[in-house]
Amino acid sequence: MSLIFKEELTSEQLEYLFHSDEKCYEFLAEVKWKNGFVCRKCGNTNYCPGKKPWSRRCTKCKTEESAASGTIFHNSKFPIHKAFYIAYNVCKVKEEVSTYEFARRLSLRQMTCWNFKTKIRQALQEMDSLSDNERESIKKILQ
Numbered sequence: 001m002s003l004i005f006k007e008e009l010t011s012e013q014l015e016y017l018f019h020s021d022e023k024c025y026e027f028l029a030e031v032k033w034k035n036g037f038v039c040r041k042c043g044n045t046n047y048c049p050g051k052k053p054w055s056r057r058c059t060k061c062k063t064e065e066s067a068a069s070g071t072i073f074h075n076s077k078f079p080i081h082k083a084f085y086i087a088y089n090v091c092k093v094k095e096e097v098s099t100y101e102f103a104r105r106l107s108l109r110q111m112t113c114w115n116f117k118t119k120i121r122q123a124l125q126e127m128d129s130l131s132d133n134e135r136e137s138i139k140k141i142l143q
């Protein structure tokens with residue numbers, strides 16, 4: 001998941017992402033299909049645009065895949081740009097931000113922020129089960 005934030009983002013990029021759902025989906029799509037589109041169901045590599053912003057639809061089996069599926073942002077119950085803000089802060093910013101503080105900054109319920117922060121932490125922990133190589137590259141990412 002932190003692979004998403006592999007590269008340092010400029011403050012300009014962050015400004016965009018933290019205020020626009022559309023930009024977040026665009027960003028996810030860029031990261032996700034960096035090496036090209038492969039349909040999860042049938043393996044086809046041809047696609048056309050889907051209905052949701054930046055989603056892609058397989059031209060063969062017509063399965064639509066959203067840019068957020070397979071990431072912690074999938075099925076988020078609050079706007080994705082707010083989820084991006086929390087995720088980026090948890091992954092990249094050294095200073096610990098409390099869930100009360102997230103709630104205040106983003107006008108969300110504290111419980112919502114707590115749940116999402118927990119989800120991020122779990123995702124980070126799951127990386128322990130990765131191979132040495134994968135872990136090594138992720139360590140670099142998190143530094």
Ligand SMILES: [Zn+2]
Pocket residue numbers: 039040041042043044058059060061062063
């Ligand atoms: Zn397909």
